[in-house]
Amino acid sequence: MSTTNTIYNNGKTAELVKDDSTSSASKSVYDTQQLNLWYGDNHALKNIDLDIKQNEVTAIIGPSGCGKSTYLKTLNRMVELVPSVKTSGQILYRGRNIFDKDYGVEELRTRVGMVFQKPNPFPKSIYDNIAYGPRIHGIKNKKILDEIVEKSLRGAAIWDEVKDRLHENAYSVSGGQQQRICIARALAIEPDVILMDEPTSALDPISTLKIEELVQELKKDYSIIIVTHNMQQAARISDKTAFFLNGEVIEYDKTDTIFSNPSDKRTEDYISGRFG
Amino acid sequence: MRYIEHDNVVRRMNGRNLVNKLFKSIFLLATLSALLALVILLYQIVSQGVNHLSFDFLVNYASRFPEQAGIKAALVGSIWLMLVVAPTSIILGVGSAIYLEEYAGKNRITTFIQMNISNLAGVPSVVFGLLGLTIFVRALALGNSVLAAGFTMSLLILPVIIVASQEAIRSVPGELRDASYGMGATKWQTIVKIILPAAIPGILTGSILALSRAIGETAPLIVVGIPVIIQFLPKGVMDTFTALPMQIYDWSSRPQPEFQQVAAAGIIVLMVVLLLMNSVAVIIRNKFEKRY
Numbered sequence: 110m111s112t113t114n115t116i117y118n119n120g121k122t123a124e125l126v127k128d129d130s131t132s133s134a135s136k137s138v139y140d141t142q143q144l145n146l147w148y149g150d151n152h153a154l155k156n157i158d159l160d161i162k163q164n165e166v167t168a169i170i171g172p173s174g175c176g177k178s179t180y181l182k183t184l185n186r187m188v189e190l191v192p193s194v195k196t197s198g199q200i201l202y203r204g205r206n207i208f209d210k211d212y213g214v215e216e217l218r219t220r221v222g223m224v225f226q227k228p229n230p231f232p233k234s235i236y237d238n239i240a241y242g243p244r245i246h247g248i249k250n251k252k253i254l255d256e257i258v259e260k261s262l263r264g265a266a267i268w269d270e271v272k273d274r275l276h277e278n279a280y281s282v283s284g285g286q287q288q289r290i291c292i293a294r295a296l297a298i299e300p301d302v303i304l305m306d307e308p309t310s311a312l313d314p315i316s317t318l319k320i321e322e323l324v325q326e327l328k329k330d331y332s333i334i335i336v337t338h339n340m341q342q343a344a345r346i347s348d349k350t351a352f353f354l355n356g357e358v359i360e361y362d363k364t365d366t367i368f369s370n371p372s373d374k375r376t377e378d379y380i381s382g383r384f385g
Numbered sequence: 386m387r388y389i390e391h392d393n394v395v396r397r398m399n400g401r402n403l404v405n406k407l408f409k410s411i412f413l414l415a416t417l418s419a420l421l422a423l424v425i426l427l428y429q430i431v432s433q434g435v436n437h438l439s440f441d442f443l444v445n446y447a448s449r450f451p452e453q454a455g456i457k458a459a460l461v462g463s464i465w466l467m468l469v470v471a472p473t474s475i476i477l478g479v480g481s482a483i484y485l486e487e488y489a490g491k492n493r494i495t496t497f498i499q500m501n502i503s504n505l506a507g508v509p510s511v512v513f514g515l516l517g518l519t520i521f522v523r524a525l526a527l528g529n530s531v532l533a534a535g536f537t538m539s540l541l542i543l544p545v546i547i548v549a550s551q552e553a554i555r556s557v558p559g560e561l562r563d564a565s566y567g568m569g570a571t572k573w574q575t576i577v578k579i580i581l582p583a584a585i586p587g588i589l590t591g592s593i594l595a596l597s598r599a600i601g602e603t604a605p606l607i608v609v610g611i612p613v614i615i616q617f618l619p620k621g622v623m624d625t626f627t628a629l630p631m632q633i634y635d636w637s638s639r640p641q642p643e644f645q646q647v648a649a650a651g652i653i654v655l656m657v658v659l660l661l662m663n664s665v666a667v668i669i670r671n672k673f674e675k676r677y
């Protein structure tokens with residue numbers, strides 16, 4: 110329907126987002142209701158209820174294996190690439206259940222960009238990496254592609270570093286730069302939400318700082334959901350924090366509250382490093 | 386208490402180094418003996434065949450008289466054969482590999498198919514010849530044409546191409562697939578734009594090595610009924626033809642000693658063709674050199 114057409118109505122979606130954010134900052138992007146997920150017999154997500162707001166950074170924390178990545182991959186249905194996965198419950202993205210039979214995954218994924226733990230640029234030039242998304246969605250015009258590439262690289266705060274080497278292989282830059290190229294690649298499809306799964310865990314402190322600053326910048330235009338093992342990072346950059354444990358959401362609240370005054374003992378134990 | 390006694394370690398070091406050196410020499414010896422056999426073989430063939438090798442040899446048809454015998458029909462025939470085998474086997478092989486790796490689920494049937502493909506790679510080539518004779522020559526009435534022989538050879542090398550392509554596809558990192566799907570690419574777009582470009586060096590190297598096997602195979606051609614003495618070139622895929630290994634086999638089984646030289650010259654030509662094909666494989670591998 111009209112949804113696919115709006116993606117490249119340059120800037121229109123971004124404008125829309127801005128208008129909403131001034132009127133009501135609490136509009137929800139993702140409303141997860143009673144979500145359960147199984148990998149075969151392994152019950153990995155249990156009765157998850159999470160209401161994720163627009164133009165906020167939502168951090169997901171919790172010990173290894175508690176289901177953070179699984180939840181993130183459920184939000185853009187990447188988790189369905191694992192053949193044994195079964196789900197129940199619903200996730201409303203902008204009011205529509207993403208598990209609906211007629212909801213196309215490709216459509217969902219052009220609205221929800223993803224950045225992975227390990228920088229994973231394609232073995233192509235930097236330019237072709239960024240242009241990949243627009244191209245698969247049908248943009249052929251060289252001038253428009255040039256513009257998207259520049260805009261996305263600027264958006265990911267990497268333009269100045271790579272503008273003279275756009276046609277070099279994306280693997281010829283440092284790991285931290287590669288990760289920002291991957292962020293730029295996600296921005297190039299002009300998404301509404303950006304999912305990040307431990308985006309800085311493979312990076313040095315300086316690159317990490319750059320990406321954290323970038324996240325702050327990006328939340329003006331996008332809603333960001335970020336998985337992190339780094340408590341300070343969650344505290345520094347997020348507005349809300351969800352604490353996962355054994356596939357359940359133990360606590361979900363304002364980041365300040367979670368870190369200064371958690372209501373659940375297990376949350377407190379985890380953030381103070383007593384287990385995990 | 387300590388588990389590692391450092392004094393002991395130092396004392397035993399000499400013995401360990403000796404064993405290390407010993408195995409190094411054994412492996413070196415193994416490599417050298419293989420190399421030696423190859424050198425002797427090459428020397429024998431080249432010294433026998435080089436006298437007969439000339440431009441005339443390449444442009445003459447086969448003959449009863451050894452000094453006039455040429456390899457034209459066989460050389461051109463082998464090229465025709467490759468023109469059928471290469472597209473047929475690569476298209477079918479890569480297609481099957483893509484299906485098995487990217488589309489087929491992991492269930493009993495696909496495991497069974499997979500197992501059989503690996504087994505087929507070990508079936509003797511005569512058996513493929515018989516299959517070709519029954520299906521292509523007789524049932525489909527293609528006769529002993531380039532097409533029938535080409536299809537038979539394609540079947541023969543198909544398992545090798547499938548397995549090589551599967552391995553190449555499997556070695557494409559999963560993160561690249563994730564990145565592509567994560568941006569809303571369909572499976573087909575991901576295959577065409579990400580997986581195949583990354584897998585192509587492996588696929589082509591495997592395919593060319595399989596093709597060089599096909600160009601040297603004799604048994605299936607004999608079974609399919611490809612003639613040896615031919616005084617014309619095929620004009621199309623429905624014509625009959627002869628191929629390099631057939632011609633060489635025929636020459637080497639003749640009683641006159643002169644024909645042994647002709648056979649050796651033929652082997653040199655075949656080896657040059659193989660060498661050319663393998664160099665193409667190496668060039669492709671280097672050209673597409675990838676980084677992850």
Ligand SMILES: Nc1ncnc2c1ncn2[C@@H]1O[C@H](COP(=O)(O)OP(=O)(O)OP(=O)(O)O)[C@@H](O)[C@H]1O
Pocket residue numbers: 148151153171172173174175176177178179180191
């Ligand atoms: N592809 C898969 N197939 C089967 N089980 C899986 C798969 N991926 C994850 N799991 C299981 O689901 C549970 C949650 O895993 P998940 O990767 O979501 O944890 P995580 O919170 O992201 O952990 P980490 O912090 O180590 O990344 C684990 O028990 C894990 O073993």
Ligand SMILES: [Mg+2]
Pocket residue numbers: 177178179306
């Ligand atoms: Mg994880």
